[in-house]
Amino acid sequence: MAAALLLLAGCGTNQAGTDQASTNQASTAPAEKKTIALFLPESKTTRYEALDRPLFEAKVKQLCADCEILYSNGDQDAAKQQQQVEAALTQGADVLVLDAVDANAVAPLVNQAKQKKIPVIAYDRLIAGIDYAYYVSFNNVRVGEMQGQALLDALDARGTTAKGEIVMIHGSPTDPSSADYKKGAKNILDGKVKVGREFDTPDWSPDKAQQQMEQAITALGRDKIVGVLSANDGMAGGAIAAMKRAGYKDMPPITGQDAELAAVQRIVSGEQYMTIYLDIRAEAEKSAELAVALTKGAGPAAPVTVGNGTAQIPSFLLDPIAVTADKIKDTIVKDGFYTADQICTAEIKPACVKNGIQ
Template identity: 70%
Template structure:
């Protein structure tokens, strides 16, 4: 009787173990996928990346649970969130780092636990992990620089003054790539009067930097502004207006923020880079679900991060100006014409043929 009881107990334990093993996911019937985003000042993360990612995960894996965290540009807070994701039993971690240098211990811990990590949007350097999903960031910076140079040529102001360069956060490897690409387009062709790396991608700090540049160079000497993203472009524009500019110099951006699209139509901003957030979020969700199921999808390219060649999906970025807003941002459903053409922008929309 004792032997029968032991056999029955062992059989029950085996059945329980099988019941808790891979079903829809790699480690359980209800896989947990953690999404860690860096901040909310840039509107894309809460407005697009998060909901698009969550919707794609739900479409592909009804039983999957998304654990969502936003670090509010605080590296220490994000470290705690990463630890929390591990504690909550995340099967896969999709991670957009606030400070890429600060996260190595957490990524290492995930690796030790055999939990796959996907670097989302920003490359994490000096450590091995599973995938990287982003855009060709050097090319993005180069396209921005070329757009600025083209507008300077169009206005006949090349060589008649200096430009101000507002790069992104020095802790963000993507910012370094944008900077590299911008210099490829601009070096030797324009005079750079002032250049700043902007902590936290902060629009407020970009405004302060632009004000410093105007004081240092003189209002009449600034013929163009390279801004690495739209939020900082808004800060730069505020500084230019405050200094009394009636006609703003050419000014770049990135992220396709709604306010930036409206500024492009009204002539305050020259261009933005449209990043297909849907493609990025959905590709990352597909990878996360596949990894949760125990699959290892092949990537088309690799990116060397100083430690390893990371399997990578690098998506195309598109330069958007007044001429192609309808054929890009509106066509892809990022915003509708009604979203863009608020009463104060209605005349500019009509002039651009946007209805």
């Protein structure tokens, strides 16, 4: 009996030790890594690869060193982006941050994510037709209003508002932001200027914008065009190339958006009138913060909601800033978006000095 009691005691001690070891092992097991998938729509607009992607990735790593980032660029191909999203879902992504190639056609992809309980952030472009976690972008109608007002002010200053016609070069018809920019510009310009030619530009392509501008010059005549409303800087560059080819010496006022380095340099030199400076750092970092929070099952309240035709999406809308040559130093340079040395090449250094940039 004594021997049996000793054996039972020994068994009890070993079981307790085993249970404690299991508890210790569970408490020290590493947490499962989280995966955030970022999808950008194209690379013709330089901001995506040069700014959005690295800024987003850096902020995620700052907030979550162990988070894995899956990155894909759709190259303006909706079918390709669909494959990329489906691959990320198969790989077990925990959050999707999606800047859609075709924002009106990705609702089925978002629905696939919802069925897997994977939250989605619409980045830069509002996704229609379905509910999802967040939308992060800029006040796009306000962007168009700023472009329209800047162009109108420049025409009035030159005394050319009623002396000719403007050309309007809008963005991609598959990007709902483009419709917002157009709406904002027309809020300002309708009834105040004559529109000679107006285009929607597939893929936001600078090459297509150049072709459109060439068509407008042929149809209207070089001397009749007094201004160009371009929805972004890349297309403004295409329009300017067409005008140079047509023999323009002094450019009429031309708008833009994104504060691309080449555009900022054109503004300094006088080829382009203005751009809309979007604080892409704030947009990318806010999206990264939300993505990391969602991996932890959390998510801050959004200050506003935006209707997408089906639901009111919790949204963070950032403020755009209109920038002409005299404002570059106090906005783009001050924020460190570009340095004065990056902007002021030898060719335009005198213009930089004139505008107080150097």
